[in-house]
Amino acid sequence: MGKGELTRQNILDRAVGLAGLLGLDGLTIGRLADELGLSRSGLFAHFRSKETLQIQVLENAANQFTETVIRPSLQAPRGLPRVQSLFEAWVRWFKDLDKSGGCIFIAAAVELDDRPGPVRDRLVEIQREWFQTRARVVRTGVEQGHFKPDLDCDQFSLEMNNIMLGFHYMARLLDDPRAEERARKSFRTLIENSTIKPKKQDS
Amino acid sequence: MGKGELTRQNILDRAVGLAGLLGLDGLTIGRLADELGLSRSGLFAHFRSKETLQIQVLENAANQFTETVIRPSLQAPRGLPRVQSLFEAWVRWFKDLDKSGGCIFIAAAVELDDRPGPVRDRLVEIQREWFQTRARVVRTGVEQGHFKPDLDCDQFSLEMNNIMLGFHYMARLLDDPRAEERARKSFRTLIENSTIKPKKQDS
């Protein structure tokens, strides 16, 4: 592997952080070059347009996400534990990102909402996959008998997403120190509503 | 009221839409002037910096929100109906905005996450107020006996926010036609978990 590929990876790593902070549009070539001690044109040569840079940044972020959130969680026992593990890893992802600017996917989601093109397309694809991965893990939990047999797994997947969106919003914009605690409470309720009810136990 | 105030209002109205589409930063003075048939300098003279323009845009959006979402809902009977009315009006707000770019508050929330300054400060204030308004309405519902007496009203307010964030995300980025239906389902569950349980009824 030549040196080009190496610095390209370097660039992308830094770019993911910057895009979380400033968005995929706010991520500017000059700024990125400065932070890496490169010239604008030198950096630019690696990607031949800003658009392909943006796409590769997304790609890189997706890989990081798979590696640090999804893959490790899939080693937990299937069913409820795996769902919980996914949640925990996801929370950790946000907390790590919190120091260096927000989550690039959330930033991009809002930014590309209404801007058609290949960058948006790629983002949508990534998000759809992640959505389905969650739903699949939950479905396995149903088959394992951990969750109610008639559970709407897509809805569950979506509720997880809602919780994380709210967590991000509350922790980063409102600076609420209870954000994590509240996200956990939401998740606990979600689990309680979805698992098989134990025999009723009066207090 | 002079003519200046009038066109200023005109500018702000258009600017709110554009900011929802492009963000508060993407909202550029040249673009805004073009769309209104003004000159950049002519428009600029109304606000004396981009920053005060952004703040006034936020202010204007907050007024619109209060007028079309909050105020009408407060006329519903207090308690559960008022909470539901708030939810309905909020959904409608999103659906109306969907045609002309997304919700400016969500766009700004993600954008200003990490950019300190008066614009961010104002946004946070607006969002905190709205958060508390919801919580207050729910608290009244508790006093009315509609909700469980030990309900965590702040948490309820936050759950509503989560649902709306997810709705926006799902409808706009993923283009999922079931977004609204799913948001309603989430809300129904939230209500069921929070209201006084009816005597248990086996199916």
Add this chain to the structure above:
DNA sequence: TGAGAAAAAGAACATCTGTGCTATTCTTTG
């Protein structure tokens, strides 16, 4: 070590940004 290729830098481009200053047009009011 030296030839050829790869990577990076430099300079220039057209365009856009926010903003200031000056001139012109329009409104209001006496």
Add this chain to the structure above:
DNA sequence: CAAAGAATAGCACAGATGTTCTTTTTCTCA
């Protein structure tokens, strides 16, 4: 209707943007 003041346009600025082309430096491999 005319004078005063407010609202808008025109022009210029310094800086940043993505991108292209040319030159220089650095790496790779025989």
